[in-house]
Amino acid sequence: MSRRTLLVAPGQHGAYDTVGEALRDAPDGGVVTIADGSYAETFELTDRRLTLRAVDGATVVLDGSGGDWPVLVASGGALTLQGIEVRAASNALRADNVELTVERCVLGADLGPALAVRNCARFTVARTTAAGIVVESSSGRIHDTTVENVAGDGIVVAMGADPELRNCVVAGCGQRGIYVYQYARPVIEACEVSRTSAEGIAVAHQSRPVLRRVKVHDTQGVGIAFGPGCTGAVEECQLDNTAEPALSLAPDATPTVVEAKKRAGSGDAGLDDLLADLDAMVGLPAVKAEVRALVDEIQVNEWRRGAGLSVGTVSHHLIFAGAPGTGKTTVARTYGKLLKSLGVLSRGQFREVSRRDLVGQYIGHTAEKTASVFDEARGGVLFIDEAYTLSRQAGSGGDFGQEAIDMLVKLMEDHRDEVAVIVAGYTSEMADFLAANPGLASRFSKTIEFENYTPDDLLEIIARMMSGGDYLVDADASPILLEFFARISTDPNFGNARDARRLFEGVRKAQSQRLRTLGRMPDVTELRTLTAQDVLAAT
Known part of the structure; x- marks a missing residue:
C-alpha cells in the first residue's frame, strides 16, 4: 500500500490551509507536501513518522522568526524534511532520538545553531545550508552541506x-x-x-x-x-x-x-591526481572521455598562450544531461578542481543551487537572488540542479523562473572567465530549458550525457559503500544484489546510485534487526558481516 500524501495549499479546495492541520491528520508514514508560500507556524512532533516536502519547484518557508522557540521539534519516530526553508529566532530544527533526514533545505536561526541533533542513532543531512549545526551522541552523515555566517561555532x-x-x-x-x-x-x-x-x-x-x-x-x-x-x-x-x-x-x-601531496607551486591536488580521482569513479566511460578531452583542450590552449600563439575564446559552461544518481554532482565538483588546477578558475569552489535558490516571490526579487548566488560562485563552479524547472514550460511560477534564466544569460556573458556554470537535469527537459532564452544555448560549450549505471556498476557501487562502512558481504549475496539491480533498472523512476545507497541502508537495518534477536552481544565478525539473508530482507 502506498503512503498517504496530504497537500497543503491555502485557498485550494480539497487541500489543507495550514501545515499544522495536515500534520494533525497525517498517519504514520504519511507525506505532507507543501505548496508555494510562507507559513508562520511552529510544530512539536513526538513519536511520529512523517515526511514534509515542498511541492516540486515551490519555495516553501516555515517562518518561526517571530518567536523565541524552535520552529520544529521532533522527538522519537522519524522525520524527513525535503526542499524547505526554515527561519527561526532560535533553533530551526531540533531532533532528539529521531531517524532524521534533511535534504535540500535552508535552515536559518538568529540565535543558537539552526540544527540540533541529539541522541539520533541514524541521521542524514544532505545538500543543505544551515546557520550552525550541533551533533551530540549521534551517528550519521552530513554531506554537500554549507554552514555560513554563524555568530558562534559553525x-x-x-x-x-x-x-x-x-x-x-x-x-x-x-x-x-x-x-x-x-x-x-x-x-x-x-x-x-x-x-x-x-x-x-x-x-x-x-x-x-x-x-x-x-x-x-x-x-x-x-x-x-x-x-x-x-x-x-x-x-x-x-x-x-x-x-x-x-x-x-x-x-x-x-x-x-x-x-x-603538493604539486610544484601549489597547495592543491595536482592535475594527474584529479584525473585519477575521476577515473576511479564507477562506470561513466563516455563522461570521463569528454572531461579528459576538455582538459586536453584547455591545457593545449594554455601552452599556446604561453608560446605567444593565438587562442580562441573557450566557454567553460556545460550541460550535464541524464537521470538522477548518475554522478553529475560529483563530476561537476571534480571539473571545478580541474579548472583551478589548470589556472582557469581562481578558487575552484563548488556552489550547488536549485530553483528555490534563484527564484524570488515578487518581481525584481529573482534578479537580486540570482545575481547574489552568481557572485558567491565567482572563481568556481555554479551547479544548477534540475535547471529545467526554471523554464516557462515547467510551469510553477514560470515568469519568475524566466527572470532567473534571463539574468543568468547576461551574467554568464559578462563574467565568462570567472565562473563555470553547469546546468543539470533530465535530457528531454533540458531541451525546454535551452529554448527559454534565444542566447542560452550558445552560452554552453558542450552537453555531456550521463547514462544510467548498469547492474554491474551498481554492484560495484554498493560494494564500495559496504567496504567504506567497515562491512563484509557474503559471496552468495552478490547474485541477489545483481538480480535486484537488473530488475529496478527498468523502472521509470530508477534512481541509479541513490537506489544503491537506499538499498545499503536497508541491508544495514536488516542486519541490525537480525543481530538484535541473537540474545547476546555479537562478536566483531558478526557486526561486520552482511548476509544473503539481510540482502533478501532489504530487497
Whole structure:
C-alpha cells in the first residue's frame, strides 16, 4: 500500500490551509507536501513518522522568526524534511532520538545553531545550508552541506558523536569553524573551512577525529588545534593563511599526521591526481572521455598562450544531461578542481543551487537572488540542479523562473572567465530549458550525457559503500544484489546510485534487526558481516 500524501495549499479546495492541520491528520508514514508560500507556524512532533516536502519547484518557508522557540521539534519516530526553508529566532530544527533526514533545505536561526541533533542513532543531512549545526551522541552523515555566517561555532560535534562530514563548506563563523569535543569521533573528509574568528578546527576533551583532505584557510586563529589528551588523524590537509602554527598540537596530543601531496607551486591536488580521482569513479566511460578531452583542450590552449600563439575564446559552461544518481554532482565538483588546477578558475569552489535558490516571490526579487548566488560562485563552479524547472514550460511560477534564466544569460556573458556554470537535469527537459532564452544555448560549450549505471556498476557501487562502512558481504549475496539491480533498472523512476545507497541502508537495518534477536552481544565478525539473508530482507 502506498503512503498517504496530504497537500497543503491555502485557498485550494480539497487541500489543507495550514501545515499544522495536515500534520494533525497525517498517519504514520504519511507525506505532507507543501505548496508555494510562507507559513508562520511552529510544530512539536513526538513519536511520529512523517515526511514534509515542498511541492516540486515551490519555495516553501516555515517562518518561526517571530518567536523565541524552535520552529520544529521532533522527538522519537522519524522525520524527513525535503526542499524547505526554515527561519527561526532560535533553533530551526531540533531532533532528539529521531531517524532524521534533511535534504535540500535552508535552515536559518538568529540565535543558537539552526540544527540540533541529539541522541539520533541514524541521521542524514544532505545538500543543505544551515546557520550552525550541533551533533551530540549521534551517528550519521552530513554531506554537500554549507554552514555560513554563524555568530558562534559553525559545526559542533560532541558527547561521543561519530558522524561523517564530507564535501561540506564552513565559512564566516564568529568563533570556530568546526569544534570537536567531549570524546567525539567524527570523520571529516574533503571539507573546506574559512573565515573564522578563532581556530578553523578545534579538538578538545579526549576526542579523536579523523581529518582527511580538509582545506582550512583565511582564519584568525590557527588552522587546526588538538588539545591535551586528544588523538586521531590529520591526513593530507591543506592549511593556508592561518595564524601560526597552522597545526597546533598540545604536548600530550597524539594525532597521526600525514602531509598533503603538493604539486610544484601549489597547495592543491595536482592535475594527474584529479584525473585519477575521476577515473576511479564507477562506470561513466563516455563522461570521463569528454572531461579528459576538455582538459586536453584547455591545457593545449594554455601552452599556446604561453608560446605567444593565438587562442580562441573557450566557454567553460556545460550541460550535464541524464537521470538522477548518475554522478553529475560529483563530476561537476571534480571539473571545478580541474579548472583551478589548470589556472582557469581562481578558487575552484563548488556552489550547488536549485530553483528555490534563484527564484524570488515578487518581481525584481529573482534578479537580486540570482545575481547574489552568481557572485558567491565567482572563481568556481555554479551547479544548477534540475535547471529545467526554471523554464516557462515547467510551469510553477514560470515568469519568475524566466527572470532567473534571463539574468543568468547576461551574467554568464559578462563574467565568462570567472565562473563555470553547469546546468543539470533530465535530457528531454533540458531541451525546454535551452529554448527559454534565444542566447542560452550558445552560452554552453558542450552537453555531456550521463547514462544510467548498469547492474554491474551498481554492484560495484554498493560494494564500495559496504567496504567504506567497515562491512563484509557474503559471496552468495552478490547474485541477489545483481538480480535486484537488473530488475529496478527498468523502472521509470530508477534512481541509479541513490537506489544503491537506499538499498545499503536497508541491508544495514536488516542486519541490525537480525543481530538484535541473537540474545547476546555479537562478536566483531558478526557486526561486520552482511548476509544473503539481510540482502533478501532489504530487497
